[in-house]
Amino acid sequence: xxxxxxxxxxxxxxxxxxxxxxxxVAHYTEIAEEQRRERREAERRAR
Numbered sequence: 001x002x003x004x005x006x007x008x009x010x011x012x013x014x015x016x017x018x019x020x021x022x023x024x025v026a027h028y029t030e031i032a033e034e035q036r037r038e039r040r041e042a043e044r045r046a047r
Contacts, residue, residue: 004025005025008024
């Protein structure tokens with residue numbers, strides 16, 4: 001999820017990302033993907 005990464009990078013004024021930052025981005029990316037999956041499943045069930 002690049003938009004989150006961009007927002008966080010600009011907020012933190014970082015040019016170089018460290019492992020902790022990568023973990024945060026990965027965590028939120030995972031959450032977003034999970035939410036997308038759940039939404040798709042709910043839409044399928046609604047049809």
